Amino acid sequence: MAKKSKLAFVCTDCGADYPGWSGQCNQCGAWNTIKEIHLNPSKHSRDNSGYAGSHSEVHLLSDVNLTKTERISTGLAEFDRVLGGGMTKGSVVLIGGAPGAGKSTILLQAIAHMAIQQAVLYVSGEESLQQIAERAHRLGLNTAAIKMLAETSVQRICQVLETEQPQVVIIDSIQVMYTADSDSAPGSVSQVRETASYLTQFAKRSGVSFFLVGHVTKDQSLAGPMTLSHIVDAQVVLSATDDSRFRVLRADKNRFGSVGELGFFAMESGGLKEVKNPSAMFLSRAEKPSPGSVVTVLWEGTRPLLVEIQALVTESQYGNPRRLAVGLDQNRLAMLLAVLSRHGGVFTGTDEIYTNVVGGIKVTETSSDLAIVIGVVSSLRDRIIPYDTVFFGELGLNGEIRPVANGHARLNEAAKHGFKRAVIPKSNKPKESIKNLQIYPVSNIQEALGILADL
CATH class of the missing domain: 3.40.50.300 (P-loop containing nucleotide triphosphate hydrolases)
Known part of the structure; x- marks a missing residue:
């Protein structure tokens, strides 16, 4: 006797399975993507003898032959x-x-x-x-x-x-x-x-x-x-x-x-x-510097990447000020603003704040925290940051500037592109000086804001 086909309800966007139809997929949030499909018995049987994983035997991991991957x-x-x-x-x-x-x-x-x-x-x-x-x-x-x-x-x-x-x-x-x-x-x-x-x-x-x-x-x-x-x-x-x-x-x-x-x-x-040279692609900056523009050094995969982060702080026209982050994590921006207010003494609760990563790249690591905070303060105080200065470092909830990975390689990348000054975590300070690059090590947000006032 022929087997009857079974019914299944599957989201066409993410592939989530459901026992019945519903208007919205709970996994991806898409609407009207759950479709009914028929799971008919296979017309052709596969010979598993030809596929990987068939006739498997147990081996010790130490006995596995290590060969160089052919590329x-x-x-x-x-x-x-x-x-x-x-x-x-x-x-x-x-x-x-x-x-x-x-x-x-x-x-x-x-x-x-x-x-x-x-x-x-x-x-x-x-x-x-x-x-x-x-x-x-x-x-x-x-x-x-x-x-x-x-x-x-x-x-x-x-x-x-x-x-x-x-x-x-x-x-x-x-x-x-x-x-x-x-x-x-x-x-x-x-x-x-x-x-x-x-x-x-x-x-x-x-x-x-x-x-x-x-x-x-x-x-x-x-x-x-x-x-x-x-x-x-x-x-x-x-x-x-x-x-x-x-x-x-x-x-x-x-x-x-x-x-x-x-x-x-x-x-x-x-x-x-x-x-x-992708860093040069993201550093095509305006001829005249403006407040809120900061350069940071990201680490993407196996190499450093210089990008520009822009911040705009303006008075709120409504009762609920907006906080918009393009290319950055919205939740992390809210956290950084709270740390800036609590440990940096800079209150922005009544201001609208917009941040953007120039070039359309998305920042996923925390080394840009210091640059974001400095950009916000620069725009708020209408203070221009010199073009030859770079910032990087992770900001903790207690206001401390935490070190990031590959700090020396980031500094070398900044020096190669003509930057003269770098504000970095104290723990990332190199043992030997880097030619034509002045290092400003900081341990907390207050020290970083103090250096900003002297630039």
């Missing part, structure tokens, strides 16, 4: 940095981004370089082969060794891979792929999850490296179930900055490298070009 360079140093040194053999990388961000462009540039030394295959499920060929011609790429396939069935794709045996494969995109084991429509939660799992298992069994292109939702998060992030080895997102010429590639997950690593590119007529 494949993409030809773009910034791309390799985000991946942890290049593409790892047998890994699966999910790359997402808004339409027009340059996902297909950067992958086409990378695969053209990788095709010089190994076999590659570009699988297109959305664009025609002619469209891809025209893009490659416009970018001036050598396409003689790039093999193309227009297909959306993962079973058929894997059959072609068994025959062609490439080392690197691009799937553009995972949302249009489907597997015969699921009766759902392509792009649905079950199809995205099953196709990604199918390709990942093939990658681990054969050692083929995969790039999977993913769509993004309205809030710029990767579309599809959250399990998709757990299946892949790395997840990177390509996004545009406030200046439409530049692109930022961020690693949100990486089993073979640092999480949070950033790569910077400039969009030109010949494709995406690497930005060798």
Whole structure:
């Protein structure tokens, strides 16, 4: 007797399962995204003997053979940095981004370089082969060794891979792929999850490296179930900055490298070009200095990054003053203002405060605390901070300035860009002086405000 299909209710944005329909997803907060799907029995049985994890045996961890991870360079140093040194053999990388961000462009540039030394295959499920060929011609790429396939069935794709045996494969995109084991429509939660799992298992069994292109939702998060992030080895997102010429590639997950690593590119007529000095990109400041403008040194992945933080303090026109943070944590801004009032003697309870990170980058670490507080005080007192001064340090609830990691590397980056003075935590004071850089070590917020008055 044939088995009856089961019903399930799944959010199309995050993949959360529910026993019945409801208007709003409790996991991601989206409205009208919970859809009814039929879980039909699989038409094709899988042979588990071919997948990784079958016929497993117990081994001692000390007996496992340690071998150096083999890397494949993409030809773009910034791309390799985000991946942890290049593409790892047998890994699966999910790359997402808004339409027009340059996902297909950067992958086409990378695969053209990788095709010089190994076999590659570009699988297109959305664009025609002619469209891809025209893009490659416009970018001036050598396409003689790039093999193309227009297909959306993962079973058929894997059959072609068994025959062609490439080392690197691009799937553009995972949302249009489907597997015969699921009766759902392509792009649905079950199809995205099953196709990604199918390709990942093939990658681990054969050692083929995969790039999977993913769509993004309205809030710029990767579309599809959250399990998709757990299946892949790395997840990177390509996004545009406030200046439409530049692109930022961020690693949100990486089993073979640092999480949070950033790569910077400039969009030109010949494709995406690497930005060798990203700090200069974010420090294109106005010719005339203004109050509230402060420069800090962030640590993104494995390198320092100079960015400008702006603060604006103005009298509130209403009873409830606004506190807005763009590129910063709203809750942390409220905490810093409370510490400034309690331990710094600067009261801002009746003022509206706006903070912004120039360039569209998002600050996620606490080393910018001192710069934010100094920017607020600078705007409040209408005091201009000299262009050649940089601030960094974490602010504690008791008003102490706490040290941050990689302090010496941050100072060297500031000195390299011509900064003459640095206000830093006392514990980050270097043992040896840095050429052309005067260090002002501080231990609490009151000392930092005292130095601000002398600048």
